[in-house]
Amino acid sequence: MNTLIKKELPAKRKFWLNDMEAIVIIMILLVIIGTINIFSASFVTAEMTFKNPYFFLTRHLISIVIGLAAFFIATNFDYHRLRAAVPFLMAFTLVALVVVLITGVSVNGAKRWIGIGSMQFQPSEIAKIVGIVMSASFLGAKIDADKIITPFNRTLLIVLIMAALVEVEPDMGTAVLVAGIPILMYVVAGMNVRWIGYCGIAVALVAAFMITIQPYRMERLKSWYDPWSQSQGVGYQTVQSLSAIGSGGLWGMGLGKGVSKYSYLPEAHTDFAFAVFSQENGLIAVLVVFVLYMTLAIYCANIARRAHDGFGKMMACGIMLLTVGQAAANMAMIIGLLPVVGVPLPFISYGGTSLILNMASIGVLINIGRYAAYKAAKEKNTIAGGMITIKTNQRLRRLK
Known part of the structure; x- marks a missing residue:
């Protein structure tokens, strides 16, 4: 019996091997960017307050180590057990x-x-x-x-x-x-x-x-429309943030050369860390970070769509909404589109608990994606095996 052998076309080259790899790489890039930015935004405050310019950086690095451990545990822990x-x-x-x-x-x-x-x-x-x-x-x-x-x-x-x-x-x-x-x-x-x-x-x-x-919240809301009218009061943070972003221009002042962290911008390494990043690295770098978050949202949505159970779908959706939602809220806050709400920028703002839990959440997301891929491959093999059995039986009947 002659067998027709078809030459397989080469698979289309992909930038990522799969959605999970894309999410891990994006997380690593954001953590690296955040670590560099946290040191640059915090060393002045650390030196003035603790006489140690590496105070916040050291704590941040400890949080990264704990976060990586939580990430690896979450990737290998069956997310169904969370229920x-x-x-x-x-x-x-x-x-x-x-x-x-x-x-x-x-x-x-x-x-x-x-x-x-x-x-x-x-x-x-x-x-x-x-x-x-x-x-x-x-x-x-x-x-x-x-x-x-x-x-x-x-x-x-x-x-x-x-x-x-x-x-x-x-x-x-x-x-x-x-x-x-x-x-x-x-x-x-x-x-x-x-x-x-x-x-x-x-x-x-x-x-x-x-x-x-809370009276101060109403004042913040009023200053949101015209922060310069209260530039020395409740509108101070927004004015300083916008000034930092504007002075960064297209390419930025240079890493470590921003001036806003010199007691001009409060919470320079936490809620307003991205304002310092914008000033030192410029609009091009800001757009790169924005694209990273948008890409993260797309791959999170892919994992949610492919999850094989309702719990996995909703967990993936929740993690996406939390991570990307916080990013959108923080960026909107520093450019004045939202009032000052105290929402950190995931992976980039200083905050140990936030960083550890964000990394653990990404680990859960990877776990959901792995399980979905495993189930899809198992179903594909089952279908393929069934088709082979049917074709074999048909050939045997013809030979008889």
């Missing part, structure tokens, strides 16, 4: 959010950190991730069972309680993320349009209430 851990994660987060209000380290009038020896961690950062895991577990089960999704459930109530505890710290920016990302996940999961409208109205009313109960 069983939801009660523990929920209880731990609620306890931590209460403890920080009682015994937390107070900085600028806010209690957001719990001290452990020489290190500190932020329970509100944990609440962001736990809220996503809880919501993904609930929504994933609804998607798999093809049931109607409504906002009236115990899971969302607990998420809102966590957000309320974060708001008491006070930290409105993080509270909005703790509650907002899960609500967006409900929208992505296919919640009825009517309930989406009701949620939108409720969110608007709550936001208005949260702004009015």
